[in-house]
Amino acid sequence: MKFYDCAIAPNPRRARIFLAEKGIEVPRIEIDILNGENLQPAFLAINPRGLLPTLELDDGTRFDEVMAICRYFEELYPWRPLLGRTPVERALVESLQRRAEFDGMIAGSEVFRNQHAGFAARSIPGGGDAAIPAIPALVERGRQTLVRFFDWLEERLSRDAYLVGDTLTMADITAFCAVDFVAWVDIHVPAGHAATQRWYAALGARPSAQA
């Protein structure tokens, strides 16, 4: 098995924290996205979308998408469940994970990619196709969405210790990675969001945060 990874990228980090929390070790292959290695023919032969993370099984089967990779490992190694313990909890984790991804991770990506000179010709991750230019208006849309993201986090975390009840799940991992990612564009947990600050400090103190 091979896990195509990129140490600095926020989406591979979601999967790495997931694996660290479950105590699963997978051989990693680092792809240097800063130098465009993910858009070179060698990696495009592995993943034509140029996206990380990508998992390769021993029989050669490959797939991308963080949640597909995490769900595969959750099924193979059901201990320490991070996608929920019951059907209802799994539905809530999926719904909230996705909200954290859309309103946090993807909104952050819109801010980052559309104001960063290095992505002026590539406003959508991945390659292999016509260049799609940056859209500066997405910076403001992303910023507004992130206000909503942080308000939602504070509201949920004022009720419970984690996003889905009393235990860490993938919803927290995605939200935590989104908070760290948007710090790249100097957006931070608002002052006064005490519940989110408490939650963020707790996740940051776990060994998995270094994954």
Add this chain to the structure above:
Amino acid sequence: MKFYDCAIAPNPRRARIFLAEKGIEVPRIEIDILNGENLQPAFLAINPRGLLPTLELDDGTRFDEVMAICRYFEELYPWRPLLGRTPVERALVESLQRRAEFDGMIAGSEVFRNQHAGFAARSIPGGGDAAIPAIPALVERGRQTLVRFFDWLEERLSRDAYLVGDTLTMADITAFCAVDFVAWVDIHVPAGHAATQRWYAALGARPSAQA
């Protein structure tokens, strides 16, 4: 149990086709998004995001997101699996379903919402927050992404009868709904994409296509 639905909207339709394929009947409550019923206080009390579909369980638990709702039903009613039959197949369905959603459904939404006068002040689905104006440049980005979507469909469907092997899965359902949705903006399966045409006709002939 209650399924908050909207007959004309493409995302609720994904869940309706999924339920029809599994033979599951759930009481439906129609929400009139054309007249903004999803953004009125009565529905925002049910789902503060104003999004459809939303599922409400008998104990009052509610969650949104098509995949969370479908996964919940797949667990409760495992017959006729539509999210994959093995861990690897489930990973592939999740990965490809998501690609169909991003490159098909969401790209189509970018084209539709950002050129439609009715959404000039709401470029992101749902409500309850500051208005986010339409971004006309997203129309062209969406159109380019849809070219990639249709090329990908043709490449996959030239190899196999369905997106994941020899049987219908949620990846097909999402892609099929995306194809019908983008017809609203007069984008269609390209002439000469024979495998996609064959697949589209086969899905359209199933009773579930009327759901």
